[in-house]
Amino acid sequence: MSSTPLAPAAAGTLAVEAARRRTFAIISHPDAGKTTLTEKLLLYAGALGGAEAGAVKARAGRRDSTSDWMELERTRGISVSSTVLRFEHEGHVFNLLDTPGHKDFSEDTLRVLSAVDAAVMLIDAAKGVEPQTLRLFEVARARRIPLLTFVNKYDRPGMEPLEVLDHLATTLELEAVPLNWPVGLPGAFQGVIDRESGLFHRFTRTAGGARVAPEQILRAGDADDDPEWARAREELELLDAVADDFDPDAFRDGSATALFFGSAVSNFGVGPLLSALVRLAPAPSPRREVDAAGEPNGARELDAPFAGLVFKVQANMDPRHRDRIAFVRVCSGRFERGMRVVNGRTGRTLAMAHAHEVFGRERALMEEAFPGDVVGVVGAQDLRVGDTLYLDVPARFPAIPSLAPEFFVFVRNRDSARYKQFRRGLEQLDEEGVVHVLRREAAGDPVPVLAGVGRLQFEVAVNRMENEFGARVGLDEAPWTVARRTEPGDVPTIREATGAEVLVRADGTQLAVFRSEFVLQRLERDHPELTLDRLLTR
Numbered sequence: 001m002s003s004t005p006l007a008p009a010a011a012g013t014l015a016v017e018a019a020r021r022r023t024f025a026i027i028s029h030p031d032a033g034k035t036t037l038t039e040k041l042l043l044y045a046g047a048l049g050g051a052e053a054g055a056v057k058a059r060a061g062r063r064d065s066t067s068d069w070m071e072l073e074r075t076r077g078i079s080v081s082s083t084v085l086r087f088e089h090e091g092h093v094f095n096l097l098d099t100p101g102h103k104d105f106s107e108d109t110l111r112v113l114s115a116v117d118a119a120v121m122l123i124d125a126a127k128g129v130e131p132q133t134l135r136l137f138e139v140a141r142a143r144r145i146p147l148l149t150f151v152n153k154y155d156r157p158g159m160e161p162l163e164v165l166d167h168l169a170t171t172l173e174l175e176a177v178p179l180n181w182p183v184g185l186p187g188a189f190q191g192v193i194d195r196e197s198g199l200f201h202r203f204t205r206t207a208g209g210a211r212v213a214p215e216q217i218l219r220a221g222d223a224d225d226d227p228e229w230a231r232a233r234e235e236l237e238l239l240d241a242v243a244d245d246f247d248p249d250a251f252r253d254g255s256a257t258a259l260f261f262g263s264a265v266s267n268f269g270v271g272p273l274l275s276a277l278v279r280l281a282p283a284p285s286p287r288r289e290v291d292a293a294g295e296p297n298g299a300r301e302l303d304a305p306f307a308g309l310v311f312k313v314q315a316n317m318d319p320r321h322r323d324r325i326a327f328v329r330v331c332s333g334r335f336e337r338g339m340r341v342v343n344g345r346t347g348r349t350l351a352m353a354h355a356h357e358v359f360g361r362e363r364a365l366m367e368e369a370f371p372g373d374v375v376g377v378v379g380a381q382d383l384r385v386g387d388t389l390y391l392d393v394p395a396r397f398p399a400i401p402s403l404a405p406e407f408f409v410f411v412r413n414r415d416s417a418r419y420k421q422f423r424r425g426l427e428q429l430d431e432e433g434v435v436h437v438l439r440r441e442a443a444g445d446p447v448p449v450l451a452g453v454g455r456l457q458f459e460v461a462v463n464r465m466e467n468e469f470g471a472r473v474g475l476d477e478a479p480w481t482v483a484r485r486t487e488p489g490d491v492p493t494i495r496e497a498t499g500a501e502v503l504v505r506a507d508g509t510q511l512a513v514f515r516s517e518f519v520l521q522r523l524e525r526d527h528p529e530l531t532l533d534r535l536l537t538r
Ligand code: G4P
Pocket: 028, 029, 030, 031, 032, 033, 034, 035, 036, 037, 101, 152, 153, 154, 155, 156, 262, 263, 264, 265, 266
């Protein structure tokens, strides 16, 4: 599988190019089938170039043997890095931004969700909404991301369709509007009825689901003698009578989700999901801007000069180069390789000479890109998550939120001769957003604190400190379990409380940390005037 650079936009205008982009992510709990669905979307889009489905996993295996600090991925069997998959289908360009499945890396997913225009929420038909799905769903809801829900593994026993609707309503308070309806009980899944056309798509299994499954399309009347088809139609009639129709506005603002049933492994329902992504997932739209104080300040029109948002920085994507890639979502204008752009945070100019399309770990030079696309800028040491890049007309986008840390450790330098490496390594990990690096005083405290939403973040940090920066570090448990962002004026009051402390990040963010939820609640009760925010920004 290789990446095919897009043909230059011959006569296509920017508006046309933007309108055919679909930039989305899949959110799910590990094991719900995200890898399988991703691969099947590629298969159905014709992007596997004749290869059979199964290649992505095979590739993943190969890839692991060539990485070094990615050792962690191999030993733990988890995906640490985000990748961007790009493929074309029916004249549309899809950018599928991958998200790490493990909860310890949910910060990365949060950043990815700031760069998409839609998301597919994938749930296992038997297990329903699982903890990681819930966490990511909450982020998607807060950002009002339009959501398509794919109920996977329908080839196995699981919830019946009406139960699924109920489950989503009770666990997520989310209205789910089915756009297709399964025929056959979970475990004896035959196909779906498309609600709009009323047509029955009867699926056929292919060996191992490696190839596109032939579909038989039946009209009402063609399958009347099939009891499962009759039963599905009855259920649908019932649903039509009691439930609301699909409301495109409610879908676009994330208050209702479009629901699909399927089985990624046997290819059932993948085609309808892909068509729905074409029809329903919104194309890029003007991006909201803020002023210097962070207050709303209009929006960047798509045809304004180039502007992009750095939503992820990944080091060591390719161990042979030990480099960093900053992923930039194009928000407006046309991006051209070699373009000189300004970094809004530093005011410095940057030549985008090393711009790549990143496909898994493979890269191809990217000559041009349009709103919705993701450009991987290689080797730009200066770029941080949240940076805005622009051409000619300054742009400022809202800060990317970050989750309040829940795990804290003191980090010690174990080799005093290498203090410089220790300091540099910590600085870089903080800038990249691998972990938060905090100190008691802004001026620098000999024992900094690492903070994150999961312990695996610390493992990544230690691993990189040793292998990349040559610093030997030791970790000691720190006593805090909960954190909130606060303001400088509130620091003295918080420090007076027993079990509370205030730590500072290099960018000046003040973080109040507490030994327990109880300490925090008591402080909130005694001092309701304090700023204690759950969301931070980068
Ligand atoms: P993830 O990326 O979300 O973690 O999930 P992944 O696609 O790796 O799928 C997790 C397991 O669920 C895999 O089984 C996969 O084959 C299975 N799976 C995915 N979609 C479906 C489906 O529609 N129906 C059924 N029955 N199973 C599905 P595994 O045993 O862990 O791996 P494998 O040996 O099958 O590859």
